[in-house]
Amino acid sequence: MWSYEKRLQFPVRITHPNAAAAKVIITQYGGPDGELGASMRYLSQRYTMPWRGVAGLLTDIGTEELAHLEMVSAIVYQLTQGLSADEIKRQGFDAYFVDHTTGVWPQAASGTPFDALCFASKGDAITDLHEDLAAEQKARTTYDNILRLVDDPDVIAPIRFLREREIVHFQRFGEALERVKDTLNSRNFYAFNPSFDR
Amino acid sequence: MNGNNNAARVKRELAQLSFAMDELRLFLDTHPEDETALAASNEVRQKREDVVRQYRRLVGPVNFYEAGGECSWDWLRAPWPWELEGQDDVEL
Numbered sequence: 001m002w003s004y005e006k007r008l009q010f011p012v013r014i015t016h017p018n019a020a021a022a023k024v025i026i027t028q029y030g031g032p033d034g035e036l037g038a039s040m041r042y043l044s045q046r047y048t049m050p051w052r053g054v055a056g057l058l059t060d061i062g063t064e065e066l067a068h069l070e071m072v073s074a075i076v077y078q079l080t081q082g083l084s085a086d087e088i089k090r091q092g093f094d095a096y097f098v099d100h101t102t103g104v105w106p107q108a109a110s111g112t113p114f115d116a117l118c119f120a121s122k123g124d125a126i127t128d129l130h131e132d133l134a135a136e137q138k139a140r141t142t143y144d145n146i147l148r149l150v151d152d153p154d155v156i157a158p159i160r161f162l163r164e165r166e167i168v169h170f171q172r173f174g175e176a177l178e179r180v181k182d183t184l185n186s187r188n189f190y191a192f193n194p195s196f197d198r
Numbered sequence: 199m200n201g202n203n204n205a206a207r208v209k210r211e212l213a214q215l216s217f218a219m220d221e222l223r224l225f226l227d228t229h230p231e232d233e234t235a236l237a238a239s240n241e242v243r244q245k246r247e248d249v250v251r252q253y254r255r256l257v258g259p260v261n262f263y264e265a266g267g268e269c270s271w272d273w274l275r276a277p278w279p280w281e282l283e284g285q286d287d288v289e290l
Contacts, residue, residue, distance in 0.1 A: 004261070005216075006279060007212065007216075007279050008280070009213075010213070010217075012280070057227040060227055061224065074279065077280050175229075176228055
């Protein structure tokens, strides 16, 4: 089960609303490399992970991604408060506004709704860990792109924090993959699925 | 004013100590026998337990399992973390 902590992992305090920034940052909520897909990816993969430590890593990173989901939501929420309909229109947020007002909903920056096809749970320890390494890099690239598009220090600070976490997670998944490969059965030279072919 | 300063201090300390534990947790998942990390984890956990008690008194319960109250439900005392209210004293 999960136990909610009434705090953000890193503070979000945005005093200047900016719907144009919210429109791109929402992609890290429900976009192809966003935090919703990240948490669901790791929390789905852990059941068929035969190594207890790696299942622990998937649980703990999956849980941290839920905290990142909350941070991204807080950024989007604060960026869209206190705006007039005219400002929403001028800042290009009208297409989102007509469907959701300022409610937070998982979609990509392009408007494409969240799709579970943006992540995989393949039931193969080696396949899944390669997916996870790629996912962390894709999320890092997305945060890099967000940092190219925003200039408000209140927005930059939490986005930078989230970007750094992708790098740490990539490092930990790399160590997990090495551990898995080191402990494969010596007859399993071609790394056939260690989750299924026991 | 003093109360506000103390609240700001425990908010900052809770964020810092919790983050240290988040980081150590992932490191220990892939280095479960690392003695330095284990010692750091025990040290940070003890400090955090103390700060959580101070936070509960000055701000409110951080975790639902600590929530309660005599005449009102203190889980709702502090603003939700995405609200701007109550964040004036948070340092980025």
